[in-house]
Amino acid sequence: EPEVTQTPSHQVTQMGQEVILRCVPISNHLYFYWYRQILGQKVEFLVSFYNNEISEKSEIFDDQFSVERPDGSNFTLKIRSTKLEDSAMYFCASRGQFPTDTQYFGPGTRLTVL
């Protein structure tokens, strides 16, 4: 069964450093998402991406964040200058072309900012 994959599973970084989180969505999916979940808190929407551009973003997704689909398979989230409060689990998700299509989540990347 196709699945969304994410790398790395755990990333530790120093405050102020840049990190890139990587995702490989399911191959025939068209919509891609990043979510964040701070430990013990709710899953929060960050950004959605379709047709090589951002289609929606939340207030969390400020200028420190960017997304990119550098090739036909990868979807990345970059945090330019990490802060302590960026420590969280980051989930990538993808879905097909229809709004009712199931959104599949990757296993997540745990980001720890020291």
Next chain:
Amino acid sequence: QKEVEQNSGPLSVPEGAIASLNCTYSDRVSQSFFWYRQYSGKSPELIMSIYSNGDKEDGRFTAQLNKASQYVSLLIRDSQPSDSATYLCAVIGADNFNKFYFGSGTKLNVKP
């Protein structure tokens, strides 16, 4: 801002009982509703989706939607200890299919 509210729990039920999980949402234009299960340290996993008023059954799970009351629920029959997890309600709106709003989740404990 669409709000999705869930009782955080924990909801404790004995094995074999029916677990009832509830969710309310604030946006009347919301059209699609989803229940995800999340085990500790894992990613959300879709359990059920529902788009029309009424009940939708899938195995031991039944989702119920009442758009007039802005209420969606999930019933788990014959609860098993393996059902112990956090259950997330998610909503998307008719105005924007690309933004999911999640509730904070209800933690379910099924006691053997």
